[in-house]
Amino acid sequence: MTIRDFLRFASTQFARSEIYYGHGTDNVWDEAVQLVMRSLALPLENNAIFLDARLTRDEKALLIDRIQRRVESREPVAYLLGEAWFMGLPFNVDTRVLVPRSPIGELIQSGLQPWLGDIEVNRILDLCTGSGCIGIAAATVFEEADVDLSDISEDALEVAQSNIVMHGLEDRVSAIQSDLFAGLEGQYDLILSNPPYVDAEDMAALPDEFRHEPELGLAAGGDGLDIAHRILEKAADMLTPDGLLVVEVGNSWVALQEAYPELPFIWLDFEQGGEGVFLLSRQDLIEWR
Numbered sequence: 321m322t323i324r325d326f327l328r329f330a331s332t333q334f335a336r337s338e339i340y341y342g343h344g345t346d347n348v349w350d351e352a353v354q355l356v357m358r359s360l361a362l363p364l365e366n367n368a369i370f371l372d373a374r375l376t377r378d379e380k381a382l383l384i385d386r387i388q389r390r391v392e393s394r395e396p397v398a399y400l401l402g403e404a405w406f407m408g409l410p411f412n413v414d415t416r417v418l419v420p421r422s423p424i425g426e427l428i429q430s431g432l433q434p435w436l437g438d439i440e441v442n443r444i445l446d447l448c449t450g451s452g453c454i455g456i457a458a459a460t461v462f463e464e465a466d467v468d469l470s471d472i473s474e475d476a477l478e479v480a481q482s483n484i485v486m487h488g489l490e491d492r493v494s495a496i497q498s499d500l501f502a503g504l505e506g507q508y509d510l511i512l513s514n515p516p517y518v519d520a521e522d523m524a525a526l527p528d529e530f531r532h533e534p535e536l537g538l539a540a541g542g543d544g545l546d547i548a549h550r551i552l553e554k555a556a557d558m559l560t561p562d563g564l565l566v567v568e569v570g571n572s573w574v575a576l577q578e579a580y581p582e583l584p585f586i587w588l589d590f591e592q593g594g595e596g597v598f599l600l601s602r603q604d605l606i607e608w609r
């Protein structure tokens with residue numbers, strides 16, 4: 321059997337299954353290409369030269385096992401591969417962290433313009449960092465900035481640290497254990513956060529793929545806002561005078577807006593999909609308090 325045969329086989333298996341696409345791809349073909357090509361350490365693009373190559377016995381066994389696990393135990397492809405891509409950058413991932421997928425990546429790629437203007441960015445916090453994807457992506461765009469990646473989970477921080485090392489950023493990116501802001505010092509020009517924000521109703525209805533992810537990274541109380549409330553309460557103290565706060569709350573955005581009618585949330589638009597990310601300046605937060 322060739323790689324082309326496996327792409328066809330995986331596509332058929334996925335099309336006949338109930339799998340949910342929400343961890344990096346949104347269709348059968350992209351999911352099959354990602355699983356098959358990356359399991360063989362081959363590129364996702366410009367790979368036509370390999371399609372008619374035959375596979376070794378071990379490679380065939382590996383692919384069959386992974387296709388089966390994707391369909392039967394509904395493991396996300398990123399966990400099967402141990403890698404995910406965020407803002408075009410590779411990240412180590414496993415079940416200690418969520419699979420990176422935040423639309424904040426698109427915002428970082430744009431250098432947070434036009435919101436940031438010409439404000440100098442010296443210090444960035446990725447609060448609730450998981451794999452470290454948001455903070456590390458920010459470090460590649462803001463090349464002079466020091467970046468703290470913080471999470472309450474030691475397990476997640478081990479993964480984040482491995483990604484700091486993989487990207488060669490040990491000199492200016494640090495992984496710090498902290499319950500939100502409790503263990504952090506000083507102020508930041510930018511606080512970026514994709515915290516847990518799934519409400520109880522959505523938690524109960526999540527597709528099986530999400531059950532492989534750590535619950536600590538998803539659940540945030542009845543209305544999904546337990547963590548968002550705590551961030552809003554303290555963020556102004558942790559921002560420099562021109563600092564900005566960017567937080568993803570997904571479809572809990574309606575409940576958040578209702579809870580704080582007097583806060584001037586800017587809800588960001590994304591070309592590549594995603595919603596429920598707000599931006600507030602320190603000034604907005606101070607005036608509201």
Ligand SMILES: C[S@@+](CC[C@H](N)C(=O)[O-])C[C@H]1O[C@@H](n2cnc3c(N)ncnc32)[C@H](O)[C@@H]1O
Binds near residue numbers: 417498499500538
């Ligand atoms: C939605 S995941 C996001 C991971 C990563 N930022 C991303 O976009 O892929 C949320 C993360 O928040 C962490 N977390 C949960 N409660 C926390 C708390 N009280 N303080 C700090 N981190 C927390 C979880 O361990 C998890 O890694």
